[in-house]
Amino acid sequence: MATGEIIHAHAAPQGFIRKYVFSLDHKVIGLQYYFLALIAVFVGMALSLLMRIHMIWPTAVLPLVGEIKPETYLSLLTMHGTIMVFFVLTTAPQSGFGNYFLPIQIGAPDMAFPVLNMLSYWTTFVAFVILIAAFFVPGGAPLHGWTGYAPLSALPTAGPGQQLGADLWITSIAIFCIASLMGALNFITTTLDLRAKGMTMMRMPLTCWAWFITAILGLLAFGVLLSAGILLLLDRNLGTSFYVPLVVVNGQVMGHKGGSPLLWQHLFWFFGHPEVYIAILPSMGVTSQLLSTFSRKPIFGYRAMVYALMAIGLLGFMVWGHHMFMSGMSPYSAFAFSIMTMAIGVPSAIKTFNWLGTLRKGRVRFHTPMLFAIGFVSLFVSGGLSGPFLAQPVLDIPLHDTAFVVGHFHLIMGVASIFGIFGATYYWFPKMFGRMMNETLGKIHFFVTLVGTYSIFMPMHYLGMAGQTRRYSQFTEVAYMQRLIPLNTFITFAAFITIAVQFVFLFNLFWSMFKGPKASDNPWEATTVEWTTTTPPPHDNFGGKTPVVNHGPYEYSVPGAPRDYIMQTDPATVKAH
Amino acid sequence: MTTLTPTRTIKDPKTGQGGSGVHPPISDGGGDGRGGNGSPDYGQRLRRTRLGLLIGLMSVTMLFVGFTSAYIVRRGLPTLDERTSTYVRDWIPVNLPVALLLVNTGLLLVSSITMELARRQITRQVALAPVQSIPGVSLGEERSFPWLGATVALGLGFLTGQWMAWRELANRGFYLATSASSSFVYLLTAAHAVHLAGGMVVLLYAAITSLLRKPVEARRIVVDIAAWYWHFMALLWIYIFALLEFAR
Numbered sequence: 001m002a003t004g005e006i007i008h009a010h011a012a013p014q015g016f017i018r019k020y021v022f023s024l025d026h027k028v029i030g031l032q033y034y035f036l037a038l039i040a041v042f043v044g045m046a047l048s049l050l051m052r053i054h055m056i057w058p059t060a061v062l063p064l065v066g067e068i069k070p071e072t073y074l075s076l077l078t079m080h081g082t083i084m085v086f087f088v089l090t091t092a093p094q095s096g097f098g099n100y101f102l103p104i105q106i107g108a109p110d111m112a113f114p115v116l117n118m119l120s121y122w123t124t125f126v127a128f129v130i131l132i133a134a135f136f137v138p139g140g141a142p143l144h145g146w147t148g149y150a151p152l153s154a155l156p157t158a159g160p161g162q163q164l165g166a167d168l169w170i171t172s173i174a175i176f177c178i179a180s181l182m183g184a185l186n187f188i189t190t191t192l193d194l195r196a197k198g199m200t201m202m203r204m205p206l207t208c209w210a211w212f213i214t215a216i217l218g219l220l221a222f223g224v225l226l227s228a229g230i231l232l233l234l235d236r237n238l239g240t241s242f243y244v245p246l247v248v249v250n251g252q253v254m255g256h257k258g259g260s261p262l263l264w265q266h267l268f269w270f271f272g273h274p275e276v277y278i279a280i281l282p283s284m285g286v287t288s289q290l291l292s293t294f295s296r297k298p299i300f301g302y303r304a305m306v307y308a309l310m311a312i313g314l315l316g317f318m319v320w321g322h323h324m325f326m327s328g329m330s331p332y333s334a335f336a337f338s339i340m341t342m343a344i345g346v347p348s349a350i351k352t353f354n355w356l357g358t359l360r361k362g363r364v365r366f367h368t369p370m371l372f373a374i375g376f377v378s379l380f381v382s383g384g385l386s387g388p389f390l391a392q393p394v395l396d397i398p399l400h401d402t403a404f405v406v407g408h409f410h411l412i413m414g415v416a417s418i419f420g421i422f423g424a425t426y427y428w429f430p431k432m433f434g435r436m437m438n439e440t441l442g443k444i445h446f447f448v449t450l451v452g453t454y455s456i457f458m459p460m461h462y463l464g465m466a467g468q469t470r471r472y473s474q475f476t477e478v479a480y481m482q483r484l485i486p487l488n489t490f491i492t493f494a495a496f497i498t499i500a501v502q503f504v505f506l507f508n509l510f511w512s513m514f515k516g517p518k519a520s521d522n523p524w525e526a527t528t529v530e531w532t533t534t535t536p537p538p539h540d541n542f543g544g545k546t547p548v549v550n551h552g553p554y555e556y557s558v559p560g561a562p563r564d565y566i567m568q569t570d571p572a573t574v575k576a577h
Numbered sequence: 578m579t580t581l582t583p584t585r586t587i588k589d590p591k592t593g594q595g596g597s598g599v600h601p602p603i604s605d606g607g608g609d610g611r612g613g614n615g616s617p618d619y620g621q622r623l624r625r626t627r628l629g630l631l632i633g634l635m636s637v638t639m640l641f642v643g644f645t646s647a648y649i650v651r652r653g654l655p656t657l658d659e660r661t662s663t664y665v666r667d668w669i670p671v672n673l674p675v676a677l678l679l680v681n682t683g684l685l686l687v688s689s690i691t692m693e694l695a696r697r698q699i700t701r702q703v704a705l706a707p708v709q710s711i712p713g714v715s716l717g718e719e720r721s722f723p724w725l726g727a728t729v730a731l732g733l734g735f736l737t738g739q740w741m742a743w744r745e746l747a748n749r750g751f752y753l754a755t756s757a758s759s760s761f762v763y764l765l766t767a768a769h770a771v772h773l774a775g776g777m778v779v780l781l782y783a784a785i786t787s788l789l790r791k792p793v794e795a796r797r798i799v800v801d802i803a804a805w806y807w808h809f810m811a812l813l814w815i816y817i818f819a820l821l822e823f824a825r
Contacts, residue, residue, distance in 0.1 A: 112625055181636045189629045223636045227643025234764065239754035242651060246659055258656030258667040258757060263647055270643075 012539035022122075024114035025539060029121050030100030031432065036125060037092035037421075040083050042506075043132070045499055047080040052492040056485065058474045073473035074143035075161045079135070081146025082169065084414065085275065086176050087128050092421045093282035094218070095124070095183055098211040101428065102187065104530040105205050107196025107547040107569075109540040112189040116182050123179035131172035134165040142166035145471065147272065148173075150243035150264040154235040154256075157249050167236060170229050177226040180218050187215035196529070198549035202306070203568070205528045205553040206299065209306050210285025213313045214278050220317065221274040228267035235259065262327055269320035276413050277316040280380075281309060283420020284351060287376045290423050291355055292554040293526045294370035295362025296564055299554045301354040308347035308354075315344045325393045326400045334393045341391035348384055352377065363557070367524070368442030372423035375450050376416050382454075383411030386461065401471070404464025407457045415453045422449075422505070429512065430519030434536045437516060441508040445501055452498030459487050527567045528553055619703075619794035623801060630802045634809050637772065641813065644768065645820065648761050652824070669756045670825040674745040678818060681738035688731030689811040695724035696804035699797045706793055725780055725800065728807070732777050739770055758825065765817045773810050779803045 013019045023029060053060060054068040054076075061067050068076070099117065103110055111117045134141040139160040144153040148170070156163045191212040195204070204212075231242040235256070243264045244256035292299040299305060321329060321337035355377050364370065386408040389395050399405060422445075429437050468475065468484055475481040522531040529549065533542050547569045555566035655664035708714060743763065746752075751759040783799040 113629060116629075181633075185629055185632045185636065188632050189625060193625045193628055219632065219636050220639050223639030224643040227640050227647065230764070230768075231644075231647060234753075234760065240760040241754070241757055242647060242760065246657055255754075258654065260651060260654050263650050266650070267643055267647060 022118060024110070024118055026099050026103050026111045026114065026117060027432075027537065027541075029117050030096050030098070032121050033091050033099060033124070034096035036121075036128060037088050037096055040087035040091065040128065041418075042502075044080050044083040044088060045502065047076045047083070049495060049499055051076050051080065052495045054473065056476070056489050056492050058476055068473070070473040071143055071160050072140070074145075074159075074471065075135075075141035075165070077471060078143060078145050078161075078169070079131070079141050082131060082173070085146055085279065086173070087124075087131070089279035089413065089417050090180065090218075090275070091124065093286070093417060093424065094187075094211060094214050094278065095121075095180075097207075097286070097421075097424045097428065098187060098214075098282060099183075100432065101530055102190060102208055102211050103194065104533065104537060104541050105208050105528050106191065106194060106199050107529050107542070107549060108190060108194035109542070111186050112194055113186050117186050120179045120182035120186065123175055123182065127172045127175040127179060130168050130175065134161075134168040134172070137164040137168065139163040139165050142169045144169075147268060148232070148264070149268075150232065150235070150259075150261045151245070151247055151256075153264075154232060154244045154259075155247065155249060155254060156236060157252075157254070167233070170232050170236070174226055174229040174233070177222040177229065180222045181226075184215040184218040184222070187211055188219065191215075196547045196549055199529075199568075202303070203549060203552050205285075206288040206302070206305055206309075207282070207285040209309055210281045210283075210288075213309050214281045217274045217278050217281070217313050217316060221271040221278070224267055225271035228264060228271070231267075232264065262324070265324050265327060266320070269323045270317075272323065273320045274313075274316045276409075277312055279413050279417045280420075281312070283376060283417045283423075284309070284380075286420045286424045286427070287355065287373045288351075288358075289528070290369050290373035290427055291358045291377075292556065293427075293524055294365045294367060294373070295359055296365070296556045297358055297362045297554075298552075298556055299354065300357030300360075301350075302552070302554065304350055305354055308350045311347040312344060312351075315340060315347070319344065322391055322396070325396045331393070338391050338393055342388050345384075345388055348380075352381060352384075367426070368437070368439055368446060369423045369427035369524075371443065371446040372419050372426065375446065376419040376423065378450075379411055379416040379419060379453070382458070383408060383413075383416055387412070399464055401469055402464035403460040403468045403470060406470055407460030407464065410457045410460075411453070415457065419449075422446075425509070427524065428530075429509075430523045431530055431535055431537070433513050433516075434519055435512050435514075435516030436519050436523060437512040438508050441504055445505045445508065448501040448504075449498060452494050452501065455494035456491050456498060459491055463487060522567075525563075525565055527551070527555055527565050529568050532567055532569050617795075619792075619798065623798050626798050626802050627805065630805055634806070637809075637813075640768070641765075641817075644761075644765060648765075648820065649824075651757050651761070667756065668758050671746070671751050671756075671758045671762050671821070672749055673762070673822060673825070674742050674749075675822065677738060677742050677745060681735050681742065682814065682818060684731050684735045684738060685811050685814055688728050688735065689808055691724045691727040691731060692804045692807045694722075695728060696800055698722075698724055699793065699800045702793050703797045725784060729777055729780050729784075732773060732780075732807075736770055736773065739766055742766070762821055765821065769810070769814055769817055772813070776803060776806050776810055779806070 013023065013025075019025075020028060023032075050062065050065060050068065051073065053062065054073055059067065065072070099111065139162070142148075142153070142161040142165045143159045144162070144166065148166075152158050152162065153166055153170070156166070191204075191208060195201075231240075234240045235243050239255055241256040241259035243261055244254065244259040245261065246257050247254045288299050288305055319337055319341045321333055322341045325334055325337075359374075386404070390399060390405065390408060426437055426442055429435070463484055466484055468481060468488075476485060519535050521533070521535045524531070529547055530537070532547060549568045550572040551566050551568045551570060553568060555561075555568075557564050558566050652668050654666075656667045657663075658665045743766070746759065746762065751762070753760055753763045779799065780803050783796055783803060786796050786799065
């Protein structure tokens with residue numbers, strides 16, 4: 001906010017550092033976010049693999065990490081969750097693709113505040129470095145899970161990772177909050193103020209709507225997490241008692257008194273539930289875009305899609321209590337939270353219905369991005385259907401903290417969102433790098449990942465109902481869990497295969513970047529504004545021209561039109577619906 | 578198709594973009610900021626920066642909403658007394674140095690007025706700049722009281738006053754970790770002080786840009802958003818003061 005030259009007034013930079021490192025160009029920043037998330041996702045995936053191996057061979061001595069002790073297992077779990085939620089699911093679909101394509105899709109030369117944009121990326125980067133540093137300090141990474149429940153997270157004496165590791169963790173999260181707030185500010189201003197002539201709000205592609213609403217959620221949610229994090233840091237380091245009641249650790253009375261661990265849970269989940277939608281909404285936007293493009297049909301119920309996004313965003317702020325049914329809350333509040341949670345099923349069902357409506361009688365082109373979009377719908381349905389189960393206190397109480405919950409949120413928030421990222425990658429790769437990705441490798445990647453993720457997370461629902469808890473590091477010796485070992489072994493092997501095929505994706509990504517066939521400006525015959533510019537786009541996106549928008553975003557198969565699609569910037573004389 | 582374009586309702590006096598109105602032209606880097614093609618469009622920049630500030634203030638608001646809800650929840654909580662094993666309220670109302678804080682409030686409100694005068698001063702300068710640039714036209718000596726400097730001085734006065742208030746609290750036996758209530762007093766006042774200090778950094782930046790001979794229109798944007806931010810900080814302080822005094 002502190003500069004006079006904030007608004008796009010920069011010429012194309014020349015030097016390497018200004019061009020690729022401290023770049024003001026939203027496209028470079030978008031790619032920086034994307035590659036940061038790519039590094040993060042492989043780190044997070046490696047951690048999950050270690051956990052899966054430990055689950056079935058608890059005494060195995062692994063290369064590099066040695067034998068996984070219970071506290072190591074908990075720190076793996078904490079770091080896996082934190083890295084995946086913050087640095088992958090929040091970073092890639094919103095900050096990565098949003099940065100790259102929001103300005104181009106609305107016909108703007110850059111984001112509203114390029115300097116702020118650069119700051120926001122580098123702040124995120126610093127947060128990531130601090131988080132990873134937690135592995136390498138005395139005591140190691142924290143044990144308190146990605147939710148950081150107090151008093152465990154608030155007491156440095158509570159465990160080996162709870163000393164410096166937990167301080168680094170909470171510092172990293174606080175810095176990430178600030179970065180996200182800067183990003184959200186930029187996204188909202190850009191969407192409201194930088195749209196090209198003719199690009200009314202109701203002509204924006206649904207991707208832009210999703211990024212816009214996600215930015216609003218981020219703006220309102222991350223401030224609260226920041227406040228919660230500051231209180232936690234004070235409790236940890238300056239002896240205050242916001243979250244810590246009178247506690248005895250190892251026979252020693254701590255100096256705290258009167259704090260409320262539930263206060264952390266409320267503040268955390270007030271952020272945490274909107275965060276779930278921050279992770280999934282951009283992928284919903286991408287899915288809508290892809291289904292329409294590759295079915296060669298207008299999106300079914302554009303307005304309903306927009307209002308459903310808004311409704312999901314709004315309801316997302318009213319349901320945080322459903323994470324806390326076990327906390328002894330009043331049954332009346334539990335009832336209210338339960339009803340609000342189930343109400344989210346309505347806009348979600350509208351979206352699913354419209355996606356299926358878009359597919360119906362479409363002339364579907366089964367390119368890799370389309371497969372991932374269809375995969376997203378499938379995962380959204382199967383992951384979403386267990387939501388109403390968990391939304392009911394009576395069912396949540398036995399299922400809470402079991403593998404059922406792990407299966408539920410991995411399917412819907414994790415894998416579905418990742419499918420959106422994959423779809424977006426295959427779809428926009430030609431625009432970003434000027435070359436096409438390999439279709440055969442893409443299809444292998446899709447089918448193995450789809451079957452693999454279902455094989456990993458569907459059985460977890462059964463494990464959860466059979467009583468397998470979430471955070472225990474070792475259960476192979478527990479009598480009633482003996483019969484679950486074969487299923488757990490199956491999941492671990494499915495994880496091996498699914499992770500292996502991600503390297504096919506990685507190879508495809510980098511190989512196609514240099515060796516893929518050259519892409520045309522509009523290889524998918526899509527309609528939105530990013531496909532009107534050259535591939536890859538010039539520094540100011542449109543080579544000095546300013547696009548004028550005359551059509552809605554999804555004018556496919558228009559009767560009487562010369563081609564089967566009308567681009568948004570085509571002259572108004574071209575007949576639309 | 579209905580349109581939902583909240584940003585177009587404001588008339589943009591300087592667009593000159595053939596009505597497209599939403600595109601910042603690419604600057605050639607030079608120019609005096611007025612006239613001709615390729616010059617920065619300051620009217621549009623001002624509007625956009627104000628919008629950005631408004632959105633930024635929402636996130637600041639959410640930060641303090643978070644603190645406030647923690648305050649209210651924590652204030653109402655009973656706590657276990659280890660001697661009697663019963664639930665008691667451990668919330669000790671903090672005896673605030675009200676007189677000192679009222680003086681501070683006065684300082685901040687006066688600084689808000691000087692800030693507004695600085696904002697209007699530079700707005701007038703921008704409006705008069707085209708007239709003054711005509712050769713041979715003089716509008717006489719503009720009375721230019723250093724309102725920005727006065728604002729920074731008053732802001733520093735406020736922060737010093739807050740420091741004195743913390744010392745006074747310490748003298749009365751209320752430290753950060755003494756009780757939850759005193760924790761919140763320090764937390765809220767310090768969080769506000771940090772935000773106010775951020776505003777002062779922006780004001781100093783505005784002062785530096787005036788030395789660097791940046792165009793007055795660019796400086797005006799900085800002063801303008803700093804002013805709105807400053808007014809928000811004054812309001813926020815009154816809210817915090819009222820919360821700490823009336824809900825203690």
